[in-house]
Amino acid sequence: MSKAIPMHAPVGSSRARNFWSVCAVVVLLALFVQAWIVVQARPQDLITGAHGMANIFSRAMPPAFDEFVPNLRPILETIDLAIFGTVFGVLLAFPLAILAAANVTPAMPLYYIARAVIGVTRAVPDLVWALVFVTAVGLGPFPGALALAVHSVGMLGRLFAEVIEDMDMGPVEALTLTGAGRMQVLSQAVVPGVLPSLLGIGLFRFDENLRSSLVLGFVGAGGIGFQLLTSMNLFQYQTVSFLLIATFVLVACAERISAYLRSLVM
Structure with a gap:
């Protein structure tokens, strides 16, 4: 009976792997040193x-818990900023994602235009969008909500497009063979196939928008962030500590609710 001959990797390839591993470590260390x-x-x-x-x-210390009632409106504004930005972000991102998905886009020029719009809205930070909208509509929660909506279009549009491109094309092809129109294919094959994933992504984006809405208040976009900045400027540190606690509780509750809802739809 013949014995199996063990297969070994060539010595040269092993040395080359070690060499490139050492080079990668050296490059990473150099990047960290220059960052330092x-x-x-x-x-x-x-x-x-x-x-x-x-x-x-x-x-x-101690936190000014008696500031809860006076700051109840900013807390609600923060939640509403996230809701507005997420809902309008989803509504605007989904049509763009359809155009930006290579497997369902009606025309390649529309594909490149949609990708460009998604890229621009994602590349510009939401803080910059808030500054732009503050100059247009003035101070208050509305420019913050617009900033979150526009930035959400970029992030959601990209993720939605990737989900659509990775979907099972079997139902789409089956409907197309039966002579169904584009809108029928979209409503009966594309949307049902990707809806759970899109809802999960949208809920995750709500999480992110809630955190972002806190920062947008620093540029006059309302919410807890604006109250936090005002209290810091007035050296009211007990109020600051209360607002930080309120922020932690708000984010923690939103995370748990969002995680629960994602578990239902995913």
Whole structure:
């Protein structure tokens, strides 16, 4: 009976792998060192400045829980900003995603236009969009809601398009062979096939929009962020600590609710 001959990788290929692994490690270390230099990292400053942080924390205690009622409206504004931005982001992103998915787009020029729109809305940060809309419509929650909606179009449009491109094309081809029109194929094959994934992505985006709405308040877009900035400027650190606690509770609750709803639709 003949014995099986063990197969070994060539020595040359193993050495080449080791060489490129070492090169990758060296490049990563070089990138980290240059980042350390560029950001002017000084860990010793954290030690020497610890007393300043301790002073702020001591002045922030106890939290001003009596500020709950006066800040109830900003808290609701923060939630509504996320809801508005997510809903309109989904409504605008889905048609773009249909055009930006190579397997269902009606024409390649529309594919490239949709991809360009998605790329631009995603590349510009929501904070920049908020500044743009503040100059157009003034201060308040509306520019923040518009900023979240536009930025959500970019993020959701890309994810929606990828889901549609990865979908099972069997039902689409079957309906097409029966002579169904484009809208029938879209409503009876494409949408049912990707709807659970799209709902899950939309809920995840709501999570992100809730966090982003807090930051948008720093540029006058309403919500808890605006109250937090005002309290910091007035050195009302007890109010700041209360608003931070309220923010934590709000985000934690939104995460749990969003995770539960995603578990139902996924």
